[in-house]
Amino acid sequence: MKAFICPPLAVKSAVFAFILSVLAGCGGSGKTTVPVPENPVVTPTPAPEPTPTPVPTPEITVEHLHSLADMPIGVAVEAGGAINSILTSAPRQAIVEAHFDTVTPENIMKPFLLHPQQDTYDFGDADDLMDYTVAQGLAVHGHVLIWHAQQPDWINSFAGTQTEWQAMMDDHIVTIVEHFAQNYDNVVSWDVVNEAFLDGGGSQLRDSVWRLGVGDDYIARAFTSARSAAGANVDLYYNDYGMENNGSKLNSILAMVDDLQASAVPIDGIGFQMHVNMDYPDVGTFKQALAKVVSRGLKVKLTEMDVARSTLDTDRISQLTPEMQLALADRYKALVNAYLEAVPAVSRGGITVWGITDADSWLNRNTSRLEFGVLFNSDFTPKPALQGFADALIETP
Numbered sequence: 396m397k398a399f400i401c402p403p404l405a406v407k408s409a410v411f412a413f414i415l416s417v418l419a420g421c422g423g424s425g426k427t428t429v430p431v432p433e434n435p436v437v438t439p440t441p442a443p444e445p446t447p448t449p450v451p452t453p454e455i456t457v458e459h460l461h462s463l464a465d466m467p468i469g470v471a472v473e474a475g476g477a478i479n480s481i482l483t484s485a486p487r488q489a490i491v492e493a494h495f496d497t498v499t500p501e502n503i504m505k506p507f508l509l510h511p512q513q514d515t516y517d518f519g520d521a522d523d524l525m526d527y528t529v530a531q532g533l534a535v536h537g538h539v540l541i542w543h544a545q546q547p548d549w550i551n552s553f554a555g556t557q558t559e560w561q562a563m564m565d566d567h568i569v570t571i572v573e574h575f576a577q578n579y580d581n582v583v584s585w586d587v588v589n590e591a592f593l594d595g596g597g598s599q600l601r602d603s604v605w606r607l608g609v610g611d612d613y614i615a616r617a618f619t620s621a622r623s624a625a626g627a628n629v630d631l632y633y634n635d636y637g638m639e640n641n642g643s644k645l646n647s648i649l650a651m652v653d654d655l656q657a658s659a660v661p662i663d664g665i666g667f668q669m670h671v672n673m674d675y676p677d678v679g680t681f682k683q684a685l686a687k688v689v690s691r692g693l694k695v696k697l698t699e700m701d702v703a704r705s706t707l708d709t710d711r712i713s714q715l716t717p718e719m720q721l722a723l724a725d726r727y728k729a730l731v732n733a734y735l736e737a738v739p740a741v742s743r744g745g746i747t748v749w750g751i752t753d754a755d756s757w758l759n760r761n762t763s764r765l766e767f768g769v770l771f772n773s774d775f776t777p778k779p780a781l782q783g784f785a786d787a788l789i790e791t792p
């Protein structure tokens with residue numbers, strides 16, 4: 396074997412030279428005994444690309460979501476001058492007419508539009524929507540009579556006495572409810588009071604202008620006025636968010652219900668808005684919250700359902716991946732199942748999804764990331780979540 400000699404300093408790499416010098420004692424005694432491989436740089440064999448497991452695309456076979464249910468199945472729609480008005484969008488009409496039997500006006504029946512001045516009511520845009528619903532045989536869930544948000548300035552700055560506040564609130568409720576009751580027979584329910592309670596521990600009544608002006612009994616008074624105008628057959632709801640985690644806000648609302656019922660105030664149900672996400676609430680907690688409302692003999696309606704992405708999911712993705720589509724389908728199925736299991740048929744006020752497509756969804760306003768919380772993609776194609784919702788209706792009677 397050829398004896399190795401000490402290599403010159405210009406070896407391929409300085410590191411290699413250093414190793415050589417240590418091992419072979421170069422520059423020291425001059426003894427050379429350690430063999431140096433000719434090409435010591437090992438080029439790693441690239442690992443084979445893992446074959447991606449294909450994500451199965453579930454078949455979406457449901458043709459008419461609402462026909463799978465014995466309860467209202469609704470969707471929020473825009474009207475008036477909105478760019479996504481149902482009245483000017485053939486693809487939105489096709490979805491609504493195929494899958495839903497009820498609509499909630501997302502904005503067009505809010506006080507700032509219906510009642511812009513104390514002596515002015517403006518029903519034009521709402522009536523256009525009502526005419527469409529009548530023509531299509533759709534029911535309407537009225538939204539909303541008394542709320543601290545999206546109301547006109549004149550209400551926020553109303554400077555009347557308590558008696559004047561009471562008269563003003565009664566007029567506001569009775570005029571609006573009567574208008575729809577006298578002109579249409581398809582407004583089947585109303586959100587009479589929305590979001591009256593604060594969040595957090597020991598949640599209490601919010602100091603809204605209504606509470607400060609009318610008094611602590613404004614909720615009772617609002618339901619009594621609404622019943623006088625709506626008649627006996629329209630369901631009257633108290634609507635709020637965040638009760639599904641079964642916490643102190645739910646307990647405050649149940650205490651309110653107990654008081655209202657003890658005074659024979661006409662309330663028919665509680666609306667859970669259900670602006671939830673992929674992780675919140677857990678299904679068991681949600682079912683317990685629903686059961687508590689059912690135990691009061693009230694109806695339960697999921698009034699504004701959408702499912703935001705997990706707060707842990709911080710990727711800035713621009714479209715729903717197949718994996719996320721499947722997870723969303725599972726989540727819808729689990730939540731709809733939970734509702735069907737916890738709420739007996741007689742107490743079901745139904746389920747409404749808050750927006751037709753992701754392009755319509757309020758979750759996608761004022762946010763730096765895309766949300767995918769409703770049942771149809773922005774291009775109007777149905778999501779697996781539509782089938783997840785349908786599967787729950789098929790599997791759980």
Ligand code: XIL
Pocket residue numbers: 501502589668699757
């Ligand atoms: C939202 C609408 O979706 C938005 O278009 C609007 O800008 C603000 O209001 N709770 C309610 C609904 O009761 O009326 C709200 O709707 C969402 C939260």
